[in-house]
Amino acid sequence: MAEEKGLTPRAQDFSAWYNEVVLRAELADYSPVRGCMVIRPWGYAIWELMQGALDRMIKETGHQNAYFPLFIPLSFIEREREHVEGFAPELAIVTHAGGKELEEALVVRPTSETIIYAMFAKWVQSYRDLPLLYNQWGNVVRWELRTRLFLRTTEFLWQEGHTAHATEEEAEEETRRMLGVYRTFMEQWLAMPPLTGLKSDSEKFAGAKRTYACEALMQDNRALQAGTSHHLGQNFSRQFDLKFQTQEGREDYAWNTSWGATTRLVGALVMTHGDDAGIVVPPLLAPTQVIIVPIWKTDEQRAAVLGKAQEIAKALGTAARVKVDDRDFLTAGSKFYEWEAKGVPLRLEIGPKDLAKQQVMLVRRIVPDGAARKEALSETLAVQQIPERLSGIQRAMLAEATRRREANSHRGVRTFDQLREIVDGVGGFIYTGWCGSSVCETKVKEETKATIRVIPDAEFRSAEMPATCVVCGEPAATEVVWAKAY
């Protein structure tokens, strides 16, 4: 009985586990339209908590929210050459509306650079109008062939920041700043420590001059791109005539940046912290942080136990997001499994035996090795301790994820054979030298399926810069990090 209700263990089949756990935790479900998904309340509540935190950070760095339309004239997309080449295969195009064929087809936005910079061009005349620091929350559509819930769907939700600056330096600074915001957000809220750095030319955003990214390592040792920040140079401003008069009276094109993070982060959360019992949600992102499960036999006990459960929930007040599971058509045991699958960090069990002793059973969703999962605490102590317990769990989750990332980072890899052996074996982040040639890059990709995730930022670089390219043996231009990616 128990076996058939369990999830496929991660070690047996990670992607089967992922699909099952997303459905079991009621994060999302498949929609009637191929490649699209429905985000269910539990998944959406997690997303809303992410949104709230990231939105505050975006505003704290001086940005304002706005909203640009879903439909973009096809000609806009076509204006920037690299951009259109990057997106052409995955565009959804509206050719008919209002019962007739449209004069100009409309693209359902795959991203909003074109329409936003077209509008910026109307609003900017002078250097005094710069910088423009905009962000928008919305949905985008990219027609995908192979889809997976949260990780790759035809429609997804995200925020996209778009800025315009008077100088290249300022734009570069902005690009780096927002990469840092993502990194901090992922560490503090998702308890997921990304590796940050610069994308190689072949992996950068279509139309960007440079792309920086946060790459997180999932439990199957594959990398997941979790947030990107692009320095767009003057590529779009030239095409959309986004120019301004400088202080010296010259005319110049503005420098743009764009940066985005998506509902893919929910998938990242699942694959970073989940275990064979379900997902594990970091306390800061848990829609319910404490689930109280009352246990009773008789009606008399039911009243007393429920009364106590409500009392404790009330005592916690705003110190934690708490909920009493008072459904009387389920046994306590089945509720335990359900909330564990959904990743609620703490559970309080209250039954007649506890009432008699004025105590509650506090059960942690995850525990350090060897620690007891359940402990009896007095009612008052439990209420007092819960906020600190939650922040302790948040810290422990980041520490564990960081430990795992480091344990699966392979440095000092010198030869192609070594690289191949790790990619085909344990996987993880592989640090090597690289000459900078796309020929070498392509060779690794074709022969191992691993790609350059990033040219790592300074703090991630190895103590000793690798001397030679892992492929051709020529002097290395830089250190890079390889991994199989989602």
Added chain:
RNA sequence: CGGGGCGUGGCGCAGUCCGGUAGCGCGCCUGCUUUGGGAGCAGGAGGUCCCCGGUUCGAAUCCGGGCGCCCCGACCA
């Protein structure tokens, strides 16, 4: 778009070879007993068997055509 598979109550499937009362598990509903790790018993509801056509006394089953979905190979957050 090339190769493989599948369409049968909400979900997962059996039945198709060899035509003859549409079945099983889970879920759902009602009642009683239950509730400290996925409850038990009893009763019950729920089906254009993907669609169209053909063969036949009779088609989920055989034949023809169509549609849809899933899995595997080139791009992407």
